[in-house]
Amino acid sequence: MQNGSKVSSASSTKKQQQLLSLISSFTQANGFAPTYREIMQMLGLSSVATVHKHIKNLKMKGLLVGDTHKWRAIKSSAGTACATEPGTTSLPLIGSIAKGKKIELSAKISLCTVPETLTPKARTCYGFLVQDNSFAAEHILKGDLLIIEARDTPVVGELVLLTTVDEGAQIERMPTRLDASSHIQGIIIGLVRQMI
Numbered sequence: 001m002q003n004g005s006k007v008s009s010a011s012s013t014k015k016q017q018q019l020l021s022l023i024s025s026f027t028q029a030n031g032f033a034p035t036y037r038e039i040m041q042m043l044g045l046s047s048v049a050t051v052h053k054h055i056k057n058l059k060m061k062g063l064l065v066g067d068t069h070k071w072r073a074i075k076s077s078a079g080t081a082c083a084t085e086p087g088t089t090s091l092p093l094i095g096s097i098a099k100g101k102k103i104e105l106s107a108k109i110s111l112c113t114v115p116e117t118l119t120p121k122a123r124t125c126y127g128f129l130v131q132d133n134s135f136a137a138e139h140i141l142k143g144d145l146l147i148i149e150a151r152d153t154p155v156v157g158e159l160v161l162l163t164t165v166d167e168g169a170q171i172e173r174m175p176t177r178l179d180a181s182s183h184i185q186g187i188i189i190g191l192v193r194q195m196i
Contacts, residue, residue: 099134
């Protein structure tokens with residue numbers, strides 16, 4: 001795994017550090033910046049306006065550059081560079097999950113290398129590490145890397161990462177109807193398991 005850009009903790013809040021690290025890692029992995037909506041989904045923020053506010057503050061601090069009015073035009077002022085092995089791609093590893101617990105976002109988002117066949121081109125993907133065996137019913141085990149597509153409109157039968165107010169993180173096959181308290185974080189499209 002490779003680290004994203006360094007951010008001075010004195011100059012930004014924890015959420016701003018996560019946002020800056022996500023933008024840097026995502027840009028390294030994909031060659032372009034995430035959209036405000038993708039950032040909102042990946043960081044579990046409540047609205048695009050919240051993302052805009054954080055980006056505006058980071059620009060004022062000189063930690064981000066780019067035209068706010070152009071699509072995918074924001075980037076870290078530190079610059080980015082990323083090299084991967086042939087046949088692989090890099091994804092931002094944004095946090096970890098355990099069933100029934102709040103999703104833990106990393107303060108410093110790093111990159112993980114996965115086979116490019118696991119990530120469809122022209123789709124926004126990111127990774128989460130599984131903390132325990134609580135998702136074993138879906139054959140997802142502790143230490144697995146879940147590849148999540150940032151999409152909030154799943155097809156019935158797809159495996160979905162949900163968060164709920166009462167039950168925290170959940171992984172379920174897409175039901176025909178969602179509970180009003182459920183929020184779709186993304187669609188699980190792949191899994192990488194390290195065998196020792």
